[in-house]
Amino acid sequence: MSHAATQTPELLAFSKDIRSLELSPLWERTVSQKPGTPCEPHIWRWADVEPLLLKACDLIDKKDAERRVLMLENPALRGQSFVAQTLFTGLQIILPGEVAAAHRHTPNALRFVMKGEGAYTSVAGERAMMHPGDFIVTPNWSWHDHGNIGKEPVVWMDGLDSAFTRFFGATFREDYPSETQPLYLAEGSSAAAYGSALLPVDFKPADGASPILRYPYERTREALEHLVRNQPLHASHGAKLRYANPANGKYPFPTMAAFMQLLPKGFAGRPWRSTENTVFNVAEGRGVATILGKTFDFGPHDIFVAPSWCDYAFVAQEDCVIFSYTDRPAQEATGFLREEQL
Ligand code: GTQ
Ligand code: FE2
Numbered sequence: 001m002s003h004a005a006t007q008t009p010e011l012l013a014f015s016k017d018i019r020s021l022e023l024s025p026l027w028e029r030t031v032s033q034k035p036g037t038p039c040e041p042h043i044w045r046w047a048d049v050e051p052l053l054l055k056a057c058d059l060i061d062k063k064d065a066e067r068r069v070l071m072l073e074n075p076a077l078r079g080q081s082f083v084a085q086t087l088f089t090g091l092q093i094i095l096p097g098e099v100a101a102a103h104r105h106t107p108n109a110l111r112f113v114m115k116g117e118g119a120y121t122s123v124a125g126e127r128a129m130m131h132p133g134d135f136i137v138t139p140n141w142s143w144h145d146h147g148n149i150g151k152e153p154v155v156w157m158d159g160l161d162s163a164f165t166r167f168f169g170a171t172f173r174e175d176y177p178s179e180t181q182p183l184y185l186a187e188g189s190s191a192a193a194y195g196s197a198l199l200p201v202d203f204k205p206a207d208g209a210s211p212i213l214r215y216p217y218e219r220t221r222e223a224l225e226h227l228v229r230n231q232p233l234h235a236s237h238g239a240k241l242r243y244a245n246p247a248n249g250k251y252p253f254p255t256m257a258a259f260m261q262l263l264p265k266g267f268a269g270r271p272w273r274s275t276e277n278t279v280f281n282v283a284e285g286r287g288v289a290t291i292l293g294k295t296f297d298f299g300p301h302d303i304f305v306a307p308s309w310c311d312y313a314f315v316a317q318e319d320c321v322i323f324s325y326t327d328r329p330a331q332e333a334t335g336f337l338r339e340e341q342l
Helices: 009-019 046-059 162-168 189-194 217-230 328-334
Strands: 042-044 069-071 088-094 099-105 109-115 119-123 126-129 135-138 144-148 154-160 173-175 239-242 257-263 272-274 278-284 287-291 294-298 303-306 312-316 320-326 339-341
Touching (some): 046 069, 088 303, 109 320, 119 135, 272 312, 312 320
Antiparallel strands (some): 042 303, 069 088, 099 173, 109 135, 257 320, 278 303, 287 312
16 A cells, blocks of 8 residues: 655655655655556567568578567567566577577577478477477577578577566576587487486486477377367366476476467357466467457467456457467466466
8 A cells, every 4th residue: 555645845855855865765656566567468460470570581681680580579668678577579580591500598498380391499409390389498508509401481489588587687698609509419309208208217307497399289289189179178278288397397497388278169268367477379270369458369370468467368269279478487486476267
């Protein structure tokens, strides 16, 4: 509660005087003491964004751009690089023959592959081919480079927790001495070792990012199909699975969770709100998301953000498959998370 203190001339003078000593009275505080952030719900439609990504390919040579990425900035955070106060979203495009040079940084990164075949990412000595619908993990401080050895442009979404490293003043980065890193693990190694509900016999669980490099779309899609046919739907989320870190049963990153949900045609979800900041990326289908009273028609490859404490509800006009990522693990670890069905 903010009490309006009686503003005597002495009190006014006092408040003004202490400002020069970098002090300010709590009883005059104006910053919000409510849940939610200044961020707004917003949608970036593929029909608008795809031509711009292709145009960026004409304008920016790979040699001049470390990564050819368009950042999705929340309308309330222009110039600040973030889609919500805790999350970064970028759309990256890579043309046949191009390489995005190896580097590493303290932010964790996830990729959600959107369009095109023939691109790969190499992370910590292992290469994975990227296919639409795949979810890919780049743990913090691991070397990573990307390339396109196919015949068409490839686009994916980058999700980073760089807002956290910026918040803590802990953003560090390094370039690898050569353009690509050496590959010392065979393709498929992390899937074989960790991706079948089996673990190496000498494995010690750790609290970092998931050891699985790539969570393939086919398997995720299949699991959701099965659930939709055989289990009751969640009233708000339909059939929704979270990507798990097999090392500890938790999330793919200490800071970020990722999910895939299937909303069968005709689904009309109950409104939901959470202090989680959520970025949605439509893999398949058309529908309507209502976020904080604004309605957004969506289709394949559209991206929209539901910032903290903005209530949202889905209507599916076709079978919809929707990827999302959030800051949930950070809020669970701190005990801040609150959520409710409305
Ligand atoms: O691909 O390594 O969108 O380091 C932002 C920072 C992508 C990447 C981004 C990055 C990358
Ligand atoms: Fe990176």
